Amino acid sequence: MRFLFGFFFIVILGSFTFSQNQKPRLKKGLAFIQNDTVHRNKGFFALPLLYYTPDTRWAAGLAGVVYFNTGHTDSLLDTRLSYVKVLSDYSQNKQTDVWAEWNIFTSHEKFLTKGEIRYRNFPDKFYGIGNQSLSSDMEAYSYNLFKIKLLGMRQIKKHWFLGLDYQFENEFDFQLDPQGALIQQNIIGNKGGIGSALGGLVTYDSRDNVINAHRGKLFEFSTYFNHDWLGSTFHYTNINLEYRQYFEWKKNHILAFQGIVNLNFGEVPFLDMARLGSEGILRGYASNRYRDHHMIGLQAEARFPVYKRLGMVVFGGVGDVFNELNDLNLRHLKFSLGTGLRFTINPAERLNFRMDYGIGRRSSAYYIMVTEAF
Numbered sequence: 001m002r003f004l005f006g007f008f009f010i011v012i013l014g015s016f017t018f019s020q021n022q023k024p025r026l027k028k029g030l031a032f033i034q035n036d037t038v039h040r041n042k043g044f045f046a047l048p049l050l051y052y053t054p055d056t057r058w059a060a061g062l063a064g065v066v067y068f069n070t071g072h073t074d075s076l077l078d079t080r081l082s083y084v085k086v087l088s089d090y091s092q093n094k095q096t097d098v099w100a101e102w103n104i105f106t107s108h109e110k111f112l113t114k115g116e117i118r119y120r121n122f123p124d125k126f127y128g129i130g131n132q133s134l135s136s137d138m139e140a141y142s143y144n145l146f147k148i149k150l151l152g153m154r155q156i157k158k159h160w161f162l163g164l165d166y167q168f169e170n171e172f173d174f175q176l177d178p179q180g181a182l183i184q185q186n187i188i189g190n191k192g193g194i195g196s197a198l199g200g201l202v203t204y205d206s207r208d209n210v211i212n213a214h215r216g217k218l219f220e221f222s223t224y225f226n227h228d229w230l231g232s233t234f235h236y237t238n239i240n241l242e243y244r245q246y247f248e249w250k251k252n253h254i255l256a257f258q259g260i261v262n263l264n265f266g267e268v269p270f271l272d273m274a275r276l277g278s279e280g281i282l283r284g285y286a287s288n289r290y291r292d293h294h295m296i297g298l299q300a301e302a303r304f305p306v307y308k309r310l311g312m313v314v315f316g317g318v319g320d321v322f323n324e325l326n327d328l329n330l331r332h333l334k335f336s337l338g339t340g341l342r343f344t345i346n347p348a349e350r351l352n353f354r355m356d357y358g359i360g361r362r363s364s365a366y367y368i369m370v371t372e373a374f
Helices: 002-017
Strands: 030-036 038-041 042-053 057-068 082-091 096-105 111-126 139-157 161-173 191-205 216-226 235-251 251-264 273-274 290-292 294-308 311-321 334-346 349-360 362-372
Touching: 002 030, 030 161, 161 216, 251 273, 273 311, 290 311, 311 349
Parallel strands: none
Antiparallel strands: 030 038, 042 057, 042 362, 057 082, 082 096, 096 111, 111 139, 139 161, 161 191, 191 216, 216 235, 235 251, 251 294, 273 290, 294 311, 311 334, 334 349, 349 362
C-alpha cells in the first residue's frame, strides 16, 4: 500500500509541477522542432522527490535541473540540450546523498564536458565477494564518500568524441561489524582510502535524446589508472565497455538494448569492484548484491504507450560477476525479468517517472525512480 501511495503521489506531483511545460509556445529562442519532437532551448524545474529502492527503502528530497542549448541560431538543430542537475535526499535507512552532475555540449557539439561532485553518508550492506555469495552472509556497514569527476571530450568526427577524465574519491569513517567478513578477512578497502585515477575514453553517441532515446546508438570505451603517483591509496586498472542501441519500430514504441563489461586488475578496494544488481542493471536484486573483480551484463527493454502520458515497459537481462573466466557458469548466471509503468512528467524532453518490479534468481525488488534505467 505504501508503494502505491508513493507512486500516485509522484504522478500527481509530476503533473502539477510540469503543467506549464505541456504546450510550449514556438517563439524564436524558446523552442525548436526536430523529428516531430518539441525541444526547448532553456528551462528550469525543481520538484520534491519521493522514491523507493530495496537499499534505501523510502527516500525523500529535492531535485533541480537547469537545461539549455549552447547552439547559436544556425546550430540549434545539431546541438543537443545540456543540463546541470542537483539532488539532495535522505532515506529511511538514514542515508544522506548530496549530488551535482552536469553534461554540457558546446555549439555544434565540438566539445563535451561532464562531471559530478558528490557527498554520501551511506549505511549499506555487504554480502561477500564472488558470484555465489549467500544472502545469509549479509553484514551491515557504513561509510562516508566525497567524490569529484571531471571529464572533457573533443568531437573528432560526427558522433565520435575523444577525451580525458580525472576521478577523485575519498572513502572514510568506516563503521564495520567486528565479527563480519570485511574485518575478519581483511578485505581490501575496509579502512577506506583515496582513489585518484586518470583515464581516457572514446565515445560514439548518435542518440536523438540523452535523457530518453528513441533512436540511435551509444558506444563507450574507457580505461582508468589508479596509482600512487596520482595520490591514490590503491593501485589498479579499470576497463569499461558499454553499448546501447534504440529502435523506434512504431511511433513511441521503443526497443532498447544494453551491454556492459567492467574489468578491474590489481588491488581493487571492495567499494570499487564490479557490481551487479541495482535500479539500472539487472533490476530485481539488491544494489551491489554481487561484486567481484569483473562483471558482464546484457539487458533489453520494450517501451510502449498505454494512455496519454502513461506507458509501460517489459524487460529482461542476464549477467554475472567473476574473478577468472572459468568462474562463469551457465547454471550460476543471474537473470532478471520484469515490467513497469511510466508517467511522462515533461513531454518536451521525454522525462519520465518510473515504477519497476523485477524478479531475479531467488530475489525480487521494486523501484520508484526518475528517468529510464538506460
